[in-house]
Amino acid sequence: MPHSRPQSVVVIGAGVTGLSTAFHLVEKGVERVVVVDKGSVGGGSSLQAGGIITMLMPTETEVRARSISLDLFERFSRILDGYHFHQVGCLNLATEKIFAGAAPLRDMWRRLGGRFEVLRGGEISERFPDLAAYESDIGVLDLRSGYSEPHRYIPALRNKLEDMGVEIREREAVVGFDLHNGRVKGVVTDSGAIETDSAVCAVNAWTNHVLSLAGFRTPYKNFVHERFVTQPFPEPPRLPAVNDHILNGYVRPTDDNRLLLGTSVDNLGSYEMHGPDFDVSELDPHPEALPFLKENLVRRAPMLEGAGWDYHTVGLISLAYDVKPVIGPVPGVDGLYVGAHFHSGGFAYNPVSGLLLAEHVVDGGTRINSELYSPARFGNVDTEAFLAAPIMHDEMGVVRH
Structure with a gap:
């Protein structure tokens, strides 16, 4: 059946994925794009994000997707007023054992255009004086990557969308779908x-x-995630964005000389929302998150010793059954699409997840093979049993940005 180009699209959710989707829909010629959110723009977990990106991912699909994200972050730096992509690199730290087992991954990254360097022990501190490293530590420095400041990116993207004619409706909750013969004909809100x-x-x-308002559910779990921000230091911290798989956390500089740190501490259990009105x-x-970071990450960034702490935020990360994002058409409901469950990498994914969603909607397919992300892949999963069962974060695996 030929794919029919839509003239109007409603995007539900005004976080970074929804805003990015709206941007790409307009660029692809959709005449009317409406974004609706029960809260405010970025008011879910988008403004709580760490903002780190690396393209050094475990599968070819993910590497290709993240490479497109980097292209788009670079482009957004040129076209979004008030936003800058900080291409300081992303250092992925691991043990010798993990590094040795990842040799096939490094071959794949090179084949797909990844640019990276391997730093060992003291080379890490020589390159980045504000990072400490043991001789056994190994870092893979992703040279194209870095970080964004969500509080600058989100308003800049919103302003761009409004200039492009996108209608953004805040504090308007979706309460149903108008379906005819299994196809979306409308979105019903409380207005x-x-x-x-x-x-x-x-x-x-x-x-x-x-x-569930359209009769479909995905198997996923939510987990609480916290990030902390120090008071400013007298000089800019001399380090890149860091995904630390040794000490179980991440740290990056900010654009105003602070350090931002995060962790999924103490193997927390999944978080169950009480209903659609839940707010972050x-x-x-x-209570143990900050003590954990102080005890662990001060060994990685000694300048944290005695640092003042300015603020901290709490949000949710969302992991699908197989800990891969869900991007594509909803099975059994023509004209309905979903983009969700990006583990802690939703911000890193958002430029490309929005692009892939727009391609699904307008073109009926994507520029890369994105079957890995298909919502239809859970056909053999007992979704209701998975949703009902308690689960710990470590049981699903920790994926950083």
């Missing part, structure tokens, strides 16, 4: 119905509260 040819669900941790402001900080 009324919006006629549309297609709809994209981009609400991440809230996904099943929206998709209801999340409680874990």
Whole structure:
């Protein structure tokens, strides 16, 4: 059956995935794009994000996708007023054992255009004086990567969308879909119905509260994630973005001379929302998160010793059953698409996840082989049993950015 180009699309969710999707839909010629959110723009976990990106991922699909994200972050730096992609590199730290087992990955990264260097022990501190390393530590420095400041990126992208004619509706909750013969004809909100040819669900941790309105659910779990930001240092910290797989955390500089740190501390259990009205402001900080970071990451960044702590935020990360993102058409409902469950890498994915979603909607397929992300892949999974079962974070695996 030939794919029909939509004239109007409703994007549900005004986080980075939804905003990126809206951008690409307009660029691909969709005449009317409406973004609706039950809260405010970026008010889910997008503004809580660490903002780190690396393209050194475990599968070919993910590497190709992240490479496109980097292309787009570079482009957004040129076209979004007030936003800059900080291409300081991303250092992925690992033990000798992990590094040795990843030789095939390094071959794949090179084949797909990855540019990286391997640093060992003291070479890490020589390159980045504010990082400490043991002789047994090995770092793979992804040279193209780095970080974004979510609080600058999100308003810049919103302003661009409004200039492009996108209608953004805040504090308007989706309560249903208008379906005819298994096809989306409208999105129903608490303010009324919006006629549309297609709809994209981009609400991440809230996904099943929206998709269940159309009779579909994905198998995923949410986990509490915290990030901490120091007070400014007198001089810019001399380090890149760091994914530390040895000490279980991450650290990066900020654009105002601070350090931002994060962890998924103490192998927390999954977090169950009480309902669609849940807000991240209801999340409680874990009492051991900051002590854990102080004890562990001060060994990586000694300048943290005695540092003042300015603020800290609590959000949710969302992991699908197989810990891969979910991007594509919803099975059994024509004209409905979903982009969600990006582990802790939702910000890193957002430029390309929005592009892939727009390609699904407008073209009926994507420029890269994205079957890995297909929502239809869970056909043999007992979704309801998975959703009902308690699970610990470590059981699903920790994936950084």
